[in-house]
Amino acid sequence: MGVLRLSHAEIRVPDLELAHAYYAEVVGLIETARTDDRVYLKAWDEHQHHSIILLAAPTYGLESLGFKVEFESDLDELAGRLADRGIEPTRFAAGDLGPGSGATCRFTAPSGHVVDLVHGMEQVGNGLPVHNPPPAPEGLTGIAPPRIDHIFLMCEDVDGVTAFFREVLDFRLTEQIMADDGHQLVTFLERTHTPHDVAFFTGPDGGFHHVAFWVDEWNDLRHGADTCAYHGVNIEAGPTRHGATRGCGLYFFDPAGNRNELYTGGYWFDPDDEPTTWTEAEMGRAIFSYQGKVDPHYMTVHT
Amino acid sequence: MGVLRLSHAEIRVPDLELAHAYYAEVVGLIETARTDDRVYLKAWDEHQHHSIILLAAPTYGLESLGFKVEFESDLDELAGRLADRGIEPTRFAAGDLGPGSGATCRFTAPSGHVVDLVHGMEQVGNGLPVHNPPPAPEGLTGIAPPRIDHIFLMCEDVDGVTAFFREVLDFRLTEQIMADDGHQLVTFLERTHTPHDVAFFTGPDGGFHHVAFWVDEWNDLRHGADTCAYHGVNIEAGPTRHGATRGCGLYFFDPAGNRNELYTGGYWFDPDDEPTTWTEAEMGRAIFSYQGKVDPHYMTVHT
């Protein structure tokens, strides 16, 4: 079957304690493990061990990202396809890459990002009983999104990496913003029948634009913004509507300067649906439907 | 890959004109075709030809239901598995089963329901331009849910049909309500990583409990209920919370007496997540979280 969904993001932060406090108390993630230089966190409704790894590092940015695959055999299948492209992945057994880690096929994508394909990450449960549960556990703190949703990556050759993700990893293109010269400026790719699990944004290779957490409703974006404002977190934009994906979002920054999003809405995408195309002239509206013009801060700030 | 999602439901109605008016003006579906005895309708954001077929018939109930498969080869693969079980499906080419229909593998499930596996139903688009679209078309009427979501079927042997759907069609069990004697009273099964695409409810074979349309938010349930009340539609329950699936819903009846639901919420379900089990004593809360006791009308009325 292949890639199921975005599994996790490993984020560099110069001040691990500060970042830990932010992701735990403001975002409301739950710590599941801690090593010398890493903190492992999950959103409350995720069953697997972690979706965010904070890595103590000299600067900000994205160390790696992971996609969950359905079957262990998918790792072999996809490793074979990578090899056919001349990319030799590294394989790790469960546990090799740290607490809770699953069997992993690691490679570097043409965009310069380290990508893990993972099967069998430790399951730790979502904090609810498996018999007669209430709809949510007591004692959630901060924004408390139920799960990770998607990730936006920067790279120089969006056309190239988009083709790579479609051909090698069977991602489907849902939307694209096209430059007047015919190149793809931004592409949206999915495996979950949602508008995007990963998106590529024209910029420097290896760059990190944002990681998004899912929330269920528009009201949750206000709660998120109120929570950010209460804690003095830097809000960049929103709550607002995106033209592309039709979803609604809120952008804000972790203490290291990495961008986070809360995202909701979107649509179901069938494999035989036609992708949506945005023209360069409408790029502003594709990103921020209400603002309707390109936001230079959003376009240029990344880590 | 196999079954993608619930594709459509074919519903019997004694008064086709009245049912057509209800599904078009109150529910807000869009007519895409009409024959002597059938009306074909789709929800506005669906790209494929139809998700509801109304069939003029002497009484109410479910004539058939369909699941969409990803690849045409899935039809062969699944037909083979059915044959292994001693079920000989009937195959139809695209168009054979009426306007817009795709290549189909039809069989009768152990629950007595006629099930179509479909590939390549005609794509008609969602009414939005594929370049620079707004988030929704103008001129939607009534409730206007974006898409079909799931279906609830009645049958005598829930354990049996649940095993069949898991083993033959690769559905995954997300939740179950267990009788004290160890039998499954209700099961929830998915292929979309949501809480359910189909559910089985103890009752007479071939019975139809409800078909549900997706809406994005809790506020949409109020809009749905206001719309029903405005048109004098019989509302059975809600807006309310389900214990099972954690989703929120509204139940009401079409003019023929077939039950509809508007549904929102739920969660992402990974294949390695553990199913949730409800005990018979908590069955009332599993269905209606706020009421907390079994609702005899909901339990006994079906078509």
Add this chain to the structure above:
Amino acid sequence: MGVLRLSHAEIRVPDLELAHAYYAEVVGLIETARTDDRVYLKAWDEHQHHSIILLAAPTYGLESLGFKVEFESDLDELAGRLADRGIEPTRFAAGDLGPGSGATCRFTAPSGHVVDLVHGMEQVGNGLPVHNPPPAPEGLTGIAPPRIDHIFLMCEDVDGVTAFFREVLDFRLTEQIMADDGHQLVTFLERTHTPHDVAFFTGPDGGFHHVAFWVDEWNDLRHGADTCAYHGVNIEAGPTRHGATRGCGLYFFDPAGNRNELYTGGYWFDPDDEPTTWTEAEMGRAIFSYQGKVDPHYMTVHT
């Protein structure tokens, strides 16, 4: 100016500790004082000392209710009007009626209810700083409505008490449910330009139907219902829409059996707006818009 708004309700409860726990932890009111037989509570955004008084008593029901008046001189003016009707009120100085109490003019209404007109109840603040406050304090628990909203009282002669409240206390009639024989079955009266501060419901004199707390939005009703369900509180109806007042509500019971409501919505009412009239045949819809028929439990259960 006269009556400003509903000030408070004094509610009888046989088990003061249990009721205290419910109103503090489930409803989320804040305790401001405690005597041998009473607990004084306020909603978080109220500035005055209390809006709910729990009174240890052999049975449930309403001991008294209070309206806040704008000026101390209103007490004299309204006492005079009462005397003109042959009702001799009792006057109390601030503090006479317990912790926080203001100058009070107490009388028994023709409906059999003890009514306090109050000026100058102690102001204790809403827990937010008066300089540069956030939108809400941290650490609210339970449902946490911001304030009391309205009260529903039972009495035999709704026409009589309605005329009394309009003529003596300058209440305005916003809506009424009329019996086919021309009597008022239910009346809705206001001083706040909302649909109701007090309503009278045909039944035994001195009866108490419910006290309602305000919430800002439909989403808050779901949060309220989830909170009730989590704590095993008996929910009677809702979240739902009322026909009368157009507002939305949720009904549930305190441990003593007194009915509470969470209410939101409604409209602004100008003094020269025409009242809305519901016919007896539409009484069910006037109360529960979605159900559309009279709910016997709601109609007959009171304290």
Add this chain to the structure above:
Amino acid sequence: MGVLRLSHAEIRVPDLELAHAYYAEVVGLIETARTDDRVYLKAWDEHQHHSIILLAAPTYGLESLGFKVEFESDLDELAGRLADRGIEPTRFAAGDLGPGSGATCRFTAPSGHVVDLVHGMEQVGNGLPVHNPPPAPEGLTGIAPPRIDHIFLMCEDVDGVTAFFREVLDFRLTEQIMADDGHQLVTFLERTHTPHDVAFFTGPDGGFHHVAFWVDEWNDLRHGADTCAYHGVNIEAGPTRHGATRGCGLYFFDPAGNRNELYTGGYWFDPDDEPTTWTEAEMGRAIFSYQGKVDPHYMTVHT
């Protein structure tokens, strides 16, 4: 009793047809009368003849504003108070000031604004039957707010006009933004027990910052923004939270450049509640809670 609420705003527009189309089709107001140079409009749930008058004029800005008083005798009482201040108001009988107009006491406030105190404007109803009405009429178009809410005016001496509105018209101060030198930069004044019916903003005398329409919920702000975006209306800010008033709002501009707001939320304000004070350093957060810094466009653009 005196001033009940904001009654209406008379807005200058150079292109009357264009402005009419905007207020009717995008904002969704209902036309009630038309003269050579004016269009009279009301929000759907208002019972009185108009709340917005569009005046064909060479430029944009506010021609006049009106407050509704409870009793006709209030006009005499308030005219007397104005005369005591050396302001000689002009009196008009019902109908003198155009279609639907009530008995009016007109004067120029110290801020340079023409203010009408009005009693007895023609009542035209809210489009719902007075017997057994549904919660809203069918066929509303555009944003369709139920009613006008408040108005923001510019003037040089905010301290002076605030004192005038409090002393002469019995307005109550709910919030204020104070300059470090002890002057009031912005003041919020009410007669409806809400956070504001009128506010004064430091700037040129006679200036017009915005008029706000009420909507019931945060979800309505998204609907408003989607509607603006669909019609190409210039959105300035929001949906967002205000620090002052705690309400949520959306700002956008009519075709002439006059600012409109959709507003929801806020709180009940008792006359004995203490006003909230914002320091100059927190002015940005007082206005836009999520942005947290002063928005130069919002501060300087007015008509």
